[in-house]
Amino acid sequence: MSEAQAPAAPLYQQVRTVLRRQIESGQYSVNSTLPTEHDLARSFSVSRATIRSAISGLVSDGFVKAQPGVGTLVIRTRPQTRTATLRGLTEDLGVKGLTTRAVVLKAEFAIPSPLVRARLELFADERVLHLVRMRTIASTPFALVNSYVPESAGISPDEDFTGPLYALIERSHGLPIGHGEDIIAARGARADEADILQIAPGTPVLYLRRTAYLEHDKPVEYVECAMRSDLYEYCVTLPRSQNV
């Protein structure tokens, strides 16, 4: 091959894409079956293993369900409901088609409170980067965000914090964030929050506390966030526990 072309995707991915498009375009309707794996192998001129690999992807995507002795059943024409994933507020709103800006009110190293120290599993003398940001939708403030990141994360107070914080953390560590835990409560806005969020003190706000972890369960971020509930609601899609 002397051609210097964009490398072709693996065969099984190509097949998966084709089948997926056919399903999404209604060529195979719900409750109908795909052609048999042998037939697909013939018509795509690939081995059956390749077809199985492609179908396996469609199963993960929730499009089809394999039934031994019957066939490969189409169970959905749209991709499976996306399961809950951890997103920063910037990304979350991005998904909803809203653009948001962060205004940095404070960015400095500080001695963590005992609560923050416990959440981040810090040693006694470790400092944290304390970040206070306000987020707006269409120039209306809707969230006051307190973020705490261990000093060891190597993020400087001088960085640009108007974008997604997660991106900075992931870049700094070279490691992706593994998972997070959210705790959500409702309470009345405190005076300082009310002032910034432009609401009356005591107005019910969503109060989110999140701890984010790296892959090896090492905490990298603790966030406390007060949000105007009239501008933002917390949404999550939950899979039913599969008794693994």
Added chain:
Amino acid sequence: MSEAQAPAAPLYQQVRTVLRRQIESGQYSVNSTLPTEHDLARSFSVSRATIRSAISGLVSDGFVKAQPGVGTLVIRTRPQTRTATLRGLTEDLGVKGLTTRAVVLKAEFAIPSPLVRARLELFADERVLHLVRMRTIASTPFALVNSYVPESAGISPDEDFTGPLYALIERSHGLPIGHGEDIIAARGARADEADILQIAPGTPVLYLRRTAYLEHDKPVEYVECAMRSDLYEYCVTLPRSQNV
């Protein structure tokens, strides 16, 4: 077949189990690599495809990570953090070690509001079972729950609703609940809610709306729930999106 024996698990599952036990027992430590696929194939006396199938399972479980040109890296010795799962309030509190009782305030078939009809994707003339329940912790009311279940679910108003509703639904359908979507907001308690929850009107409460679906995205339950945030906080563990 005259033998009534437990059928042996597929080879790749056996291999996966063996490797998993070895990882969990510390035989392979974090950041070390598994033997190469070729070596594993030799030592297990199976084909490399079988080994790859086994390893693929370990990847899903979050135990290892395959790195082209390097090897199969062990990244965890405990199974991946359990992801968020859908639980009814009864189950949820049970996990937290609290026992709760439900007091049924209302259980009757009713004409659904347009919102409920939309959420449950009902036909125009379908009725719903409307259930109003109050939940208590240590005899203090903490949640006022409005549940709506399609009449077609086949649940009678005379059932025992003091336990988990999900159990009734799953038993009635013989099908498990597939997933759910929660929307969480904060707002002040309405007069009727405040009365039942024994708080002042306007006190901030968590307001949860949940739609639960069967496997094929058929809605089976819509819930609106006002909760005292001083007695209950909403917790969820979120996996970071894996860019599939």
Added chain:
DNA sequence: AAGTGGTCTAGACCACAGA
């Protein structure tokens, strides 16, 4: 009995990482 997906083999070539 025929046909389905589920499993398995024994090869092969590739792109990539590290010495």
Added chain:
DNA sequence: CTGTGGTCTAGACCACTTT
């Protein structure tokens, strides 16, 4: 360069569902 995981093939036999 060697060795790794990633992909792919052309078969094979099995348990299962349906006819």
